[in-house]
Amino acid sequence: xxxxxxxxxxxxxxQAAYPALGGDQPISAMADNSDIxxxxxxTVISAPRxxxxxxxPTAERNAWGTWSVSTQRGKDAFYVVVAPxxxxxxxxxxxxxxxxxxxxxxxxxxxxxxxxRSDPGTFARVYPYGTRSRIDIVAYGGVLYREVIVxxxxxxxxxxxxxxxxxxxxxxxxxxxxxxxxPLYGDARSLESAIRVRLPGLRYADDGAIDQDGRPVLxxxxxxxxxPAGLNCSGFAKWLVDGILHxxxxxxxxxxxxxxxxxxxxxxxxxxxxxxxxxxxxxLDWARALAREAWAVFHPSRHDESPLANDVxxxxxxxxxxxxxxxxxxxxxxxxxxxxDDVGIDVxxxxxxxxxxxxxxxxxxxxxxxxxxxxxxxxxxxxFHIAALFPYFDSxxxxxxxxxxxxAETSLDRIVxxxxxxFVKLVRLPVSSRFEPQSLAP
Numbered sequence: 001x002x003x004x005x006x007x008x009x010x011x012x013x014x015q016a017a018y019p020a021l022g023g024d025q026p027i028s029a030m031a032d033n034s035d036i037x038x039x040x041x042x043t044v045i046s047a048p049r050x051x052x053x054x055x056x057p058t059a060e061r062n063a064w065g066t067w068s069v070s071t072q073r074g075k076d077a078f079y080v081v082v083a084p085x086x087x088x089x090x091x092x093x094x095x096x097x098x099x100x101x102x103x104x105x106x107x108x109x110x111x112x113x114x115x116x117r118s119d120p121g122t123f124a125r126v127y128p129y130g131t132r133s134r135i136d137i138v139a140y141g142g143v144l145y146r147e148v149i150v151x152x153x154x155x156x157x158x159x160x161x162x163x164x165x166x167x168x169x170x171x172x173x174x175x176x177x178x179x180x181x182x183p184l185y186g187d188a189r190s191l192e193s194a195i196r197v198r199l200p201g202l203r204y205a206d207d208g209a210i211d212q213d214g215r216p217v218l219x220x221x222x223x224x225x226x227x228p229a230g231l232n233c234s235g236f237a238k239w240l241v242d243g244i245l246h247x248x249x250x251x252x253x254x255x256x257x258x259x260x261x262x263x264x265x266x267x268x269x270x271x272x273x274x275x276x277x278x279x280x281x282x283x284l285d286w287a288r289a290l291a292r293e294a295w296a297v298f299h300p301s302r303h304d305e306s307p308l309a310n311d312v313x314x315x316x317x318x319x320x321x322x323x324x325x326x327x328x329x330x331x332x333x334x335x336x337x338x339x340x341d342d343v344g345i346d347v348x349x350x351x352x353x354x355x356x357x358x359x360x361x362x363x364x365x366x367x368x369x370x371x372x373x374x375x376x377x378x379x380x381x382x383x384f385h386i387a388a389l390f391p392y393f394d395s396x397x398x399x400x401x402x403x404x405x406x407x408a409e410t411s412l413d414r415i416v417x418x419x420x421x422x423f424v425k426l427v428r429l430p431v432s433s434r435f436e437p438q439s440l441a442p
Contacts, residue, residue, distance in 0.1 A: 018326060021086060021118035022396025024095045026179035027166070030116075031064040031096040033082050034161040040069055045080055045100060045158060049107035053078055064096075072327065077104050079327055086118070093120040093326035100158065109154055113326075114162060116178045119399070120326045121351075126165070128154035135165065137173060140399075142317035142352025143333055148172050177359040180393035184362035187433045191365070192390050192402050194435035195240065202239070202407035202440055205230025209238050210438045212252045219255060229441050233386045233406045234286050237367055240388055240404070241290045241429065243437030245297050252438060258289045266342045283383030284342070287367040287427045298430045308341075312366065312426035316345050316353055343371060343381065344425030347416060353426070354401055354412075358391035365390045365429050370415075372422040387415065389426075 025031070037045060044055050057070040060082075068090040072079045080100040083090040092099060095118045101110040111127040121140040126133050133154045137145040148169050150157060157165065166175050207218045208230045216229030231239055242252045266281055291310035295302050302309065320336040339345050345353060347370070357364065370385040387405035389412075394400055401412045415421065 018091075018093055018120045020398045021091065021094060022394075022398050023086075024117050024397045027116060027175055028163075028179065030162060031084050032161045032163070033060075033062065033064070033067050033084070033096065033098060034159065035062050036060045036067055036069070036082060037098065038159050041159065044069060044071070046155075049078070049102070049104070052080065052102070052107070074101075074104070074327065077101050077110060081327075091118070093123075094118045096162075097326075099327060109158070112158060115326070117397070117399070122178065124165070126150065126154070126157050133157050135169060135173075138321060139177070139355050140351040141320050141322065142336075142349055142355070143319035143321060144177070144317055144352070144356070145173050146319060146333075177356065180359060180397055180399070181362070182393050182395050182397060185358075185392035185394075187363060188365060188390055188392050188431045190433040191244070191431050191435055194243075195404055196409060198437060199404075199407065199409060202236070203228060203230040204232065204407050205235075206232055207235075208232050209235030209255055210242075210252075210440065212254045214252075214438055216441055217255065219259070222255060227441070231407045231440070234283065236405065236407045237287065237290060237386045237388060239437050241294055243435045244430070244432045245294060246436040247432070247434040248297050253290070253293055258286055258293075260289070261285055281342075281383055283369040283371070283386050284425060287369050287386055287425075290367065291427045291429055294429055310428045311341075312353070312357065312428060313339055313341070314353075314356075315339055316349050320349055320352070340423075342425075343423045344369070345423060347418075347421045347424050350416060350424055351401070351412060354389060354391040355399055357426075358393065358399065361428070362392075363431055365431055366426045367429060368415075369425045369427070370421040370423070371425070372420060383425075385421070388429075 039060065044052050053071055055071060057068060060067045060069055064084065066085040068083050070081050072081060081092050081097070083092045083097040084094050086094050093115050095115055097115045099113045101112065102108065103110055109128060111125055114124045114126065116122045116124060123138055125136045125138065131153055133150040133152055134147045135150050136143055136147065150165060150168055152160060152168065205225060207220050208225055209217060209219050211217050216225040217223060218225060219234060238253060238258065246252060266284060288307045288310065292307050295310060316339055317336055319333040321333055336349055337346050357366070366389045368387045368389050369383050371381055371383045373381045387403055390402040392400060403410045403412055403415060
């Protein structure tokens with residue numbers, strides 16, 4: 001029986017991989033283990049170091065189900081882990097898990113990590129602050145909130161239900177970020193599926209796009225493509241937006257119009273000298289033009305607004321961390337740059353930004369323009385790639401991002417790992433369940 005119990009208390013997944021799990025509840029209905037924490041307070045959580053470390057794994061039960069209680073040793077600390085049952089296993093990063101960190105030197109409390117979704121990238125970190133406590137909120141590498149005061153002692157935090165922490169910080173922390181409603185992403189999911197079905201009929205071609213009359217042309221010259229015709233990243237973005245607008249307008253967009261440079265809206269006296277020869281802002285102008293045309297169809301009253309009106313200009317998190325193992329991952333914060341008008345955000349913060357956008361703006365997708373500085377003088381920053389990003393929460397509540405670029409479906413991991421990308425500017429686009437794109441000549 002002891003062997004069976006020990007096996008059941010092990011994490012449900014190997015330590016090298018921590019996949020997001022479905023089946024989470026809205027954060028207001030998250031499973032709670034405060035009664036268990038109070039029950040094991042003297043014997044494990046606040047017990048002398050030697051006593052706590054000698055306690056073996058146990059299974060505790062409450063109205064929410066079965067929980068495992070175990071201790072783990074680290075380099076300079078040890079941890080008390082209270083994790084809920086998930087399909088017969090106890091992944092330590094399941095929603096509602098508490099991982100309490102204590103000093104290995106003297107047993108003092110250092111912090112507690114509380115998982116807000118069943119994903120190692122989304123958690124609250126609470127730590128002592130004199131007679132009170134402070135809380136940080138982390139999502140996918142972004143520190144969304146930092147050092148928010150909790151008017152409870154740390155001992156009281158460790159004995160309180162998480163709902164109490166939410167109530168005391170609700171004026172500062174937007175907890176609704178962690179309460180997604182998957183049905184709100186239905187149109188976006190339908191559009192994704194419609195795009196995916198048509199990808200086999202496309203192919204890549206440098207500088208390729210389809211003009212309003214159905215001719216495959218070169219974007220730079222508007223001359224006909226030589227067969228086999230195809231689409232580059234910009235041509236693919238146009239193909240996608242054309243497919244959304246055609247059911248409403250009965251026509252497709254003109255490449256000549258989309259190519260108009262938005263002088264005066266971006267750049268500087270330095271970059272103006274390179275407009276004709278290097279066209280450094282082509283990708284940014286192109287995406288903004290597509291967004292302008294799309295929103296003018298969906299909301300005609302917006303037709304005369306600034307071409308920057310659809311930019312994602314929200315300030316990102318000021319700090320970021322690297323996603324890592326659930327026990328002690330994400331402890332070291334580093335400064336993160338602002339969202340610059342002509343540059344965007346550091347690519348490393350893209351997933352966190354998309355998580356916030358998906359939570360707050362269901363029914364949108366985003367054209368992402370990637371830019372970097374040339375490695376040779378004059379080290380001009382140029383936009384050189386566009387991708388369409390669809391952030392959403394699936395039917396199990398798991399946060400996902402679908403990526404389409406250059407007539408193919410790829411992944412966010414591919415983009416973030418690409419060392420040619422430094423910054424990314426996001427532009428909002430509307431979604432529609434109706435999709436009628438142009439066909440590419442065989």
